[in-house]
Amino acid sequence: MKSQVELGRKLFFDRRLAFNNTNSCAMCHIESQGLTTNQSATAIGMEGRSLSRNAPALYNVAYQTSLFHDGRESDLAQQAWAPLLSPLEMANPSIGHVVDKIRALEDYAGLFEAAFGGHQASMQTIGDALASYQRTLLSGNSRFDRWYYGKQQDALSPEEKHGFEVFMGKGSCATCHTVGEKSALFTDDNFYVTGIGYYNAIGAGPRVSKVELAPGEFIEMKHEDMKSFSAPRINDIGRFALTLDPKDRWAYKTPGLRNVELTYPYMHDGSLSTLEDVVAFYDKGGIEHDGERVLKPLGLTDKEKADLVAFLKSLTTPEDQAKHAGYR
Numbered sequence: 001m002k003s004q005v006e007l008g009r010k011l012f013f014d015r016r017l018a019f020n021n022t023n024s025c026a027m028c029h030i031e032s033q034g035l036t037t038n039q040s041a042t043a044i045g046m047e048g049r050s051l052s053r054n055a056p057a058l059y060n061v062a063y064q065t066s067l068f069h070d071g072r073e074s075d076l077a078q079q080a081w082a083p084l085l086s087p088l089e090m091a092n093p094s095i096g097h098v099v100d101k102i103r104a105l106e107d108y109a110g111l112f113e114a115a116f117g118g119h120q121a122s123m124q125t126i127g128d129a130l131a132s133y134q135r136t137l138l139s140g141n142s143r144f145d146r147w148y149y150g151k152q153q154d155a156l157s158p159e160e161k162h163g164f165e166v167f168m169g170k171g172s173c174a175t176c177h178t179v180g181e182k183s184a185l186f187t188d189d190n191f192y193v194t195g196i197g198y199y200n201a202i203g204a205g206p207r208v209s210k211v212e213l214a215p216g217e218f219i220e221m222k223h224e225d226m227k228s229f230s231a232p233r234i235n236d237i238g239r240f241a242l243t244l245d246p247k248d249r250w251a252y253k254t255p256g257l258r259n260v261e262l263t264y265p266y267m268h269d270g271s272l273s274t275l276e277d278v279v280a281f282y283d284k285g286g287i288e289h290d291g292e293r294v295l296k297p298l299g300l301t302d303k304e305k306a307d308l309v310a311f312l313k314s315l316t317t318p319e320d321q322a323k324h325a326g327y328r
């Protein structure tokens with residue numbers, strides 16, 4: 001099993017998995033950037049092509065019952081073939097092309113056979129190896145866990161504890177970002193319309209974006225000025241594309257919030273840059289849209305908002321644990 005994980009890690013970081021040998025899984029899901037890409041709202045793929053969605057952080061992906069922002073895939077081993085074959089991402093012409101290429105690479109000689117009881121590289125074993133590695137990307141044991149589940153009173157500050165009260169109570173956050181009795185993944189694996197997709201679809205989306213130039217340093221850029229070098233956004237209808245159920249139009253998966261401090265920018269299109277922006281978004285009840293409103297304005301005070309952000313930052317896995325899990 002261990003060697004399946006190691007082999008999966010090697011594949012995850014291997015740029016030769018892209019048709020033109022230039023990008024790997026790890027170049028969009030960057031270890032030191034919360035397993036997403038902090039600098040771009042939506043992912044950038046093969047030859048600089050823009051994707052319409054933000055690269056999700058892969059923490060605790062092992063526990064997810066549905067994958068992608070719209071939940072169109074459920075099997076981690078199958079999922080890997082989507083970026084491998086997508087013309088925007090790794091652009092391989094076929095499964096066979098990838099399998100043949102890996103079988104021919106000298107530094108993979110014998111590795112699949114050793115990890116998979118004699119089976120060579122194939123659609124199944126390549127997917128399984130990548131899945132095994134991603135299942136090790138666990139996030140837990142944060143200060144929140146030590147306080148809430150471990151009963152260590154001083155693990156959270158009074159502000160963070162108050163933020164948790166807001167999360168569970170006035171903010172209603174936990175109705176979707178679930179906190180269980182024995183553990184918490186902060187997601188109900190369900191899909192909701194928060195209004196973001198709708199807002200962008202009708203062309204009323206934000207006219208400025210925050211762009212990160214250096215760590216922690218943002219500038220605001222007008223979309224007008226970005227037109228010359230960024231492709232127009234593809235219209236994204238969310239889960240509706242799969243279910244064709246009108247209530248799923250612009251519905252996206254509830255993401256888990258583990259390590260959320262590290263996984264900016266936020267939402268399926270990366271349109272919110274900071275946790276303060278996210279809390280302000282919920283405080284005004286999301287964005288008005290056609291159809292049933294699941295989010296209602298919250299009327300949070302400045303202190304409640306600040307403490308809620310402080311609480312969210314207590315969900316970060318300590319660095320030594322993260323290293324043990326094999327990332328960062």
Ligand code: HEC
Pocket residue numbers: 012023024025026027028029043044045046051053054055056057058061064066067068069070076079080081083084088089090130134
């Ligand atoms: C060009 C950037 C890019 C590359 C390369 C890339 N991904 Fe992703 N990944 C994304 C984006 C964007 C999404 C979300 C797409 C969507 O929801 O439609 C995603 C989604 C995922 C998900 C679903 C996670 C979730 O929470 O639902 C997994 C798992 C994943 N990628 C693993 C991989 C693996 C394994 C590879 C390499 C074989 C890879 N990715 C290569 C950008 C990338």
Ligand code: HEC
Pocket residue numbers: 069167171172173174175176177191192193194196197252253254255256257260263265266267268269278279282283294295308
């Ligand atoms: C009705 C369900 C629901 C409620 C209530 C809710 N959320 Fe969310 N949350 C979602 C969904 C769905 C998304 C993803 C939206 C998207 O991708 O466009 C999300 C996204 C987020 C994100 C971005 C995470 C990321 O990785 O992009 C954060 C942070 C967050 N929510 C925090 C909160 C907080 C704090 C509250 C309470 C004030 C809250 N949520 C209430 C469903 C909900």
